[in-house]
Amino acid sequence: xxxxxxxxxxxLQQAGRGPFAPSLSPFPLKLETxxxxxxxxxxxxxxxxxxxxxxxxxxxxxxEEVNDSSLIIEFLNDKYKIDLNSHLTSSExxxxxxxxxxxxxxxxxxxxxxxxxxxxxxxMKDVVGVPKLFVWIVGRKIKSEAEGQGIGxxxxxxxxxxxxxxxKAMSDFLDTKPFFFGDKPCETDCALFGxxxxxxxxxxxxxxxxxxxEKYTNLRDYxxxxxxxxxxxxxDCITHGDKNNIxxx
Numbered sequence: 072x073x074x075x076x077x078x079x080x081x082x083l084q085q086a087g088r089g090p091f092a093p094s095l096s097p098f099p100l101k102l103e104t105x106x107x108x109x110x111x112x113x114x115x116x117x118x119x120x121x122x123x124x125x126x127x128x129x130x131x132x133x134x135e136e137v138n139d140s141s142l143i144i145e146f147l148n149d150k151y152k153i154d155l156n157s158h159l160t161s162s163e164x165x166x167x168x169x170x171x172x173x174x175x176x177x178x179x180x181x182x183x184x185x186x187x188x189x190x191x192x193x194x195m196k197d198v199v200g201v202p203k204l205f206v207w208i209v210g211r212k213i214k215s216e217a218e219g220q221g222i223g224x225x226x227x228x229x230x231x232x233x234x235x236x237x238x239k240a241m242s243d244f245l246d247t248k249p250f251f252f253g254d255k256p257c258e259t260d261c262a263l264f265g266x267x268x269x270x271x272x273x274x275x276x277x278x279x280x281x282x283x284x285e286k287y288t289n290l291r292d293y294x295x296x297x298x299x300x301x302x303x304x305x306x307d308c309i310t311h312g313d314k315n316n317i318x319x320x
Contacts, residue, residue, distance in 0.1 A: 078133065081106065081113040081147070084120050085128040088318045090198055091272040093308040097179065098140040099128040101265030105144055107301045108256060109153050115320060144258065155258040163252055167259040170244065170251065173237055174266040180222045181234040182269050182279065187213040189227055190277045200314035231278050238279075241267075242287035249296060256300070264297040 083106070085099040094100045106113045122129040126138045130147075137146045148154065156164055185191055187210040195201045201209075217223025222230060241251075241263065250256040251263060270283040271294040283290045298305055310316045 081111060082116055082131040083113050083128060084116050084118070084122070084131065086119050087117045088308055088310055089273060090310045090312040092268045093302070093305070095199065095269075095273060096128070097175075097182070097262075097265035097269055099265075100268055101261045102128055102130075102140050102143060104261040104264055104297070104301050105147075105155075105258065108155060108258075108261060109147070109151070111147065111151065111153075117317075117319075140262075144261075155256070155261075158255050159252055159257060166244075167252065167257060170241065171259050171262045173240070174263055176220075177222065178234065178237045178266055180217050180220055181230055181237075182266065182274065183213045184217055184223065184230060185274050185277045185279055186269075188217075191274060194275060198312050198314075234279060235282055238270075238282045238287055238290065242290050245289055245293055247289065250293070256297070260297065264294065267294050268298075 083099070083102060085094060085102075086096065089095040092100060093103065103113075103115075119127065121127050122136050122138050124138050128140065129136060129138045130143050132146075132150075137143045156167065159167060186195060187206065192206050192210065195206050196203050214223055222233060225233065245251055248254070250260050252259070267283060267290055270277075270279045271291060274280045283294070302308070304320065308318055308320055310318065
């Protein structure tokens with residue numbers, strides 16, 4: 072990592088590591104990938120500490136607390152004069168924002184419903200080590216919030232059609248490019264990788280996993296490419312499905 076212009080390392084507060092990707096949430100993975108792409112020095116804290124707003128992940132920087140993954144990136148861009156989208160045209164910047172919003176405000180809820188409501192509950196208990204009662208409590212909360220967002224009001228089959236539509240759109244746009252906007256990754260790649268990594272590695276047995284790993288395989292290859300490029304220490308940042316293995320990095 073590059074030095075932070077004489078400033079102390081950024082402290083990234085997040086929950087513990089995931090079994091097969093560095094986080095079970097797409098947002099810490101988005102932030103860490105951004106920090107690596109931007110070559111900013113940072114440290115992780117896995118104490119599950121919440122911000123004053125009750126949010127996680129968040130960062131602590133020079134005595135200041137910053138919440139929300141997108142606002143954190145804007146904050147750091149301003150502090151360090153970073154623009155990972157400098158190679159994008161104004162039109163491409165608009166498209167990038169639209170894809171990010173689609174992934175983070177639509178596909179995200181499909182992932183959450185798979186994991187906590189429909190498909191992955193036993194996996195969360197048996198592999199991740201989440202207590203059965205906690206899975207039930209979170210499942211009720213996710214179902215209620217997804218109904219408020221709208222996607223939770225659909226049947227499972229309707230949700231799958233919505234989900235595949237988002238995934239296909241990403242696959243069609245990516246096509247054969249190394250990254251979403253060409254040969255060079257941008258800020259939106261951090262966000263899309265954060266979401267797609269959950270489908271690629273941490274939704275076993277679901278339609279979401281099938282779509283990325285078997286049907287729209289350019290997205291699978293894209294995830295592997297992002298992993299190789301920005302996460303050479305990936306294996307040191309996951310639990311490998313061992314509930315007793317707690318990476319410290």
